Structures are given as C-alpha cells and as structure tokens.
C-alpha cells in the first residue's frame with residue numbers, strides 16, 4: 001500500500017551510471033544556457049518578448065536537471081514521457097533529437113512540429129515524448145499511452161510530469177485515481193521547485209508533500225529531498241520497475257530548484273531565496289561529490305563539457321541554417337493529409 | 342453616458358487604467374475582492390492588478406493555487422452570497438479546464454433560479470496573439486464566451502474604456518467576462534502600440550456595457566472591430582485617408598449585449614462593411630455581425646462584405662506563420678479595397 005519514504009543519502013549507484021547522470025545534466029544545462037543566450041540576443045532595445053530568433057515565452061529548467069536525469073535513466077525510447085511547459089530537461093534526458101527540437105524552438109520547417117508548435121509544444125513520436133502548456137494536462141494522455149502499452153502486453157510504461165503548482169489541478173487528481181483504479185503502468189513525477197510562477201508552495205498546497213497525496217489513491221508515494229540525482233535515480237528505479245512488472249502506478253516527488261525566473265524576462269521581485277540560489281546549483285554539487293568519489297577529475301570534466309558544447313552548438317547551427325516555414329502553409333496540418341504519414 | 346469627474350490630460354496604459362477602476366471600486370465597496378493566479382505581489386502576469394496588493398493586502402487581492410475550477414467556482418459562490426468578486430483566468434485559452442463553472446454555473450444560476458439568485462461576478466481574462474506564444478496561449482475565444490448565454494462579454498480597446506468598462510462590470514449584477522488583449526495593455530515587454538497609453542479620467546469613470554463607440558468617423562466604408570484590431574484598423578484608416586478613402590471605425594467594446602444599432606446606422610451611411618476579428622473565422626462574431634446587417638436590411642450593402650479574421654486553424658508558433666494568420670494591417674487594407682472596388 002502506501003509508502004512515503006525518503007531514500008538514504010549513501011548511494012550505491014554504480015560509477016558508470018553516475019557519470020551518465022552527470023553527462024545528461026551537463027548536456028541539459030549547456031543546452032539551456034545556449035538557448036538563454038539565443039533567446040535574449042535580439043529582444044532589444046528594451047525587452048520585447050515577441051522579437052528575435054526565438055520569440056514567445058521561454059521557460060528554462062536550469063536547476064531541475066536531477067529530476068529528468070534520474071528518472072529518464074530508467075527509460076528507453078519505447079517508454080512515453082509527457083512533460084510540462086518547462087520541457088527541455090525531460091526532452092533531452094529522454095533522448096529527443098536535439099537538432100529537431102532546437103529547430104522547433106527556432107520556428108523552423110525542420111523542427112519537430114515544423115515550427116507550428118514551439119517550445120511548450122514538442123511532440124516526438126520516435127521517443128513518445130510530448131508536453132503541454134496547459135497546467136497538469138499532460139497527466140491524462142499519459143494514462144492512455146500506458147493503457148495502450150499494457151493492452152498490447154508490453155512492459156513499456158509512461159512517465160507523466162507536473163510541477164508542484166500543477167498538482168493542485170483537477171486533472172492531477174483524476175489521473176491518479178484512474179491510473180490506480182486500472183493499475184496503469186504510469187510513474188507520476190512532481191517537480192517541487194517551490195514556486196508556481198510567483199506563488200510559493202506554502203501558499204498553494206495544503207499538504208507538505210505531494211507524496212502524501214498518493215495515499216488518497218492507494219498508490220506508493222515517494223519524496224526525494226535535496227535535488228539529489230542519485231536519490232532520484234534509486235527511487236525512480238524502483239517505481240519504474242514496479243510499473244513494468246504490472247504492479248501499477250506510483251508518485252514520485254522531487255524537491256528541486258528553479259535557478260532562473262518562471263519565464264525569461266521574469267524579474268522575480270517576489271522571490272526570497274535569490275541571493276543564495278546559485279549555491280544550491282545541483283551540478284557543481286554533484287561534480288564535487290563525483291570528485292570526492294574519485295570518479296571525476298578536471299580532464300574528464302572538460303571532456304564532458306566539450307562534448308556537450310559541441311552537440312549543442314551543432315544543434316543551434318542546424319536550427320539557424322534551416323529554412324523558415326512558408327507563410328502560405330500557415331494553416332496546414334489542421335487535419336491529416338493523404339499520405340502525410 | 343460617460344461621466345467624468347474633471348477634465349484631465351493624465352495618460353495611463355491600459356493595465357493601470359484597469360487597475361485604477363478596481364482600486365476605486367474596492368475603496369467604495371468592501372465586498373469587492375480580486376483573486377487569481379499571480380495577482381498578488383506579482384501584480385498579474387499582464388499587469389491587471391498593478392499596485393493593488395500594496396494597497397489592499399492579501400485578504401482582498403488573493404493569490405490562488407492553480408485550481409481554476411475551484412477558485413472560479415469560489416467566486417461564483419461568494420457572488421451568490423452578495424459579494425462582488427473579480428476572478429482572473431490568466432489566459433482565456435485555459436478556460437477548458439474550468440469551463441463548466443463558467444457556462445453551466447456562473448452563467449446559468451440566475452436563469453435557473455427564475456431570476457431569484459444573482460451572480461455579480463467579473464471574470465477577467467487575457468486574450469490574443471502576435472508574440473509567438475503558440476497555439477495554447479494566443480487565442481481570443483470571445484466568440485465562445487459570447488455564444489454561451491448568461492454572461493455579458495466586454496472587450497476594451499483603450500485605457501479609458503478599460504477603466505470605464507471595469508467600473509460597469511463590477512457594478513453589474515450579472516456575470517461579466519472582461520477580456521483584455523495583451524497587446525492593448527501597454528506592457529513594457531511587448532511591442533508598444535501608441536494607442537495603449539492614453540488619457541484616462543481620474544475620478545469615477547463609467548462606460549456603459551453594450552454601447553459601441555465610433556472610434557473614427559468616415560463615409561466610404563464601415564469597419565466593425567474590437568480590441569487590438571481597433572488599433573490596427575485606425576492605423577489603416579489614417580493611411581487610406583491620404584488616398585481619399587474615408588473609413589468609419591466601430592469599436593464594439595461589448596459582444597454581449599451587442600450594439601447592433603450603431604453598426605446598422607454606420608452601414609446605412611457607408612453601404613460597405615468589413616469586419617475585423619482576431620477570433621476564429623467560422624461560427625463566431627464576424628458572422629454574427631454580417632448576419633445582423635443582412636437580417637435587418639439586405640439592401641443596406643452596396644458591395645459584398647468582407648471578414649478579416651484568424652482562419653479556422655490553431656495559431657502557429659513561428660513568427661512568420663503567426664503573422665500570416667492574424668488580422669493585421671495588410672489584410673485589413675486589402676479587404677477595405679475589395680469592398681470599395
């Protein structure tokens with residue numbers, strides 16, 4: 001039945017896995033810092049959200065890498081992930097094509113959605129990845145993907161992600177209930193970064209831990225403290241394995257950190273923790289731990305950084321070199337076309 | 342009837358004008374309160390509550406969890422008890438998660454009770470695209486609200502009307518949906534439109550709901566429009582004036598009730614009609630305006646009317662694609678030329 005546990009802090013995760021988790025986090029961070037640079041490059045004079053090569057809202061996940069890295073390390077391309085308006089870390093950790101994703105963010109014809117979707121609406125049928133700009137509304141479709149997987153007798157699973165703010169939405173609770181009732185192979189993930197735009201968790205959520213809410217639906221609830229990627233990896237491993245064995249859904253909440261504003265351009269005047277937020281950056285902290293464990297030195301660190309940089313710059317170059325969609329085709333893809341698949 | 346305390350030359354942006362009406366009504370009536378996501382210290386994502394939290398504090402300017410069904414329903418219940426809630430749905434696009442409370446409850450209770458129960462509530466929400474925010478954050482959707490009976494629907498285009506319509510909406514005993522286009526708010530982080538900052542009466546300012554404005558007089562063609570499209574149409578009208586074309590611009594200001602008289606009087610004068618509407622083309626406001634004219638007197642029109650709308654397709658993300666579907670200057674100019682040809 002219901003278990004609410006905090007995994008121990010002494011990890012026995014293998015060293016290879018730990019370096020992979022590190023690589024994933026570095027790739028995500030490198031990617032987002034490059035997007036940050038490109039996003040702000042042409043917004044001036046002043047800041048006009050509609051201007052530049054990357055227009056519109058931009059929600060970056062910097063600080064939340066441990067959640068995506070720890071969870072997705074247990075998934076294959078055949079598993080589904082439904083993410084949120086803040087999707088890049090899960091998209092990358094789940095193995096989305098970096099070039100096609102970047103081209104989408106740049107609104108190019110070579111993008112995942114041929115420039116129609118944008119950064120909050122990334123759909124990759126190859127990795128069964130999707131996301132939504134409407135809060136908590138990625139939970140219900142995950143049920144259907146899990147339903148399809150189990151009906152077909154596979155051990156594939158779906159992972160559905162929300163923030164702690166979204167866990168107060170009706171769709172969250174309806175989905176937990178239905179998944180529990182029908183034993184669907186879903187791992188529900190809640191990223192508790194403490195903020196729903198400007199509203200602190202204390203002003204939005206009546207219970208201290210969303211893992212407690214799992215009890216209401218008779219499913220396991222686990223909360224990982226401290227944005228700890230090893231702990232996420234271990235906790236997620238059990239929950240994913242459980243779902244694969246056909247033992248039903250579970251809920252994993254991770255206490256994580258939003259290093260940047262809710263969206264780019266957010267002055268964060270409401271925020272009380274800004275002075276010290278960078279001290280809690282999970283990547284330097286993990287680096288230090290890996291060094292202590294003898295798994296990382298300067299040379300390896302540089303190599304990981306360089307690899308990430310090369311992949312990211314190649315993706316950005318691909319996006320920039322790609323053609324823009326033809327405005328005459330702005331209303332295509334409302335309905336399937338003959339032979340379009 | 343527009344009452345103005347004293348002549349003024351003070352200029353405000355639309356967001357501040359809207360907040361000023363709310364502040365004045367809150368000072369006058371302790372039953373008025375405002376709630377929604379990020380309306381407190383943040384001041385509303387689109388500036389709708391700028392400065393209100395500082396004056397009225399957290400008991401009357403209330404941040405909510407992301408639970409639209411619950412907090413819009415709460416507004417309804419409080420209104421039923423005689424309070425005067427103003428509830429913000431951050432983007433009109435989010436109505437899907439809470440539409441039942443809006444159209445089956447807020448809008449029907451008065452009718453179901455045979456007129457014995459009133460719901461004096463204001464539902465504010467942001468609409469509109471133009472800054473590449475993708476198809477879940479760029480819709481106008483006022484036609485949907487207007488189609489569902491039982492709620493008044495107002496759509497200011499300029500700062501003075503934003504204040505005057507808000508005052509009326511708060512005082513109205515019916516539920517009023519107050520839809521503001523992000524592009525008319527005069528926000529620092531969006532493309533500036535010179536008409537989004539203008540003179541606003543300082544004292545009590547009431548603009549009656551259901552009365553269209555003649556935003557510009559002209560004799561050759563009537564353009565019926567609303568919200569941000571009024572700004573675009575006025576730009577076009579100014580330009581065409583140089584060519585000797587005289588455009589009359591009707592700013593509807595309100596969809597429910599709809600001021601058909603002002604539209605008919607103008608079309609009777611010009612004999613030519615263009616409707617500019619940022620909502621989807623079919624089954625909406627633009628068709629309603631044409632139908633109203635033809636039903637009243639098919640002989641009024643000397644040329645086939647034209648509609649400049651958003652086509653029946655989701656609004657694309659990529660800048661060039663989005664510009665192609667929105668009703669902007671070129672398409673408005675072309676439609677005017679067509680009805681004059």
Ligand SMILES: Cc1ncc(C[n+]2csc(CCOP(=O)(O)OP(=O)(O)O)c2C)c(N)n1
Pocket residue numbers: 084085086133134135162163164165166167191193195196197258262378407409431435438
């Ligand atoms: C139904 C709905 N309501 C409101 C919003 C606006 N909104 C977008 S993100 C957000 C905060 C989300 O907070 P949380 O779920 O904690 O995720 P985080 O942004 O912190 O990653 C809000 C209110 C939305 N997109 N959809």
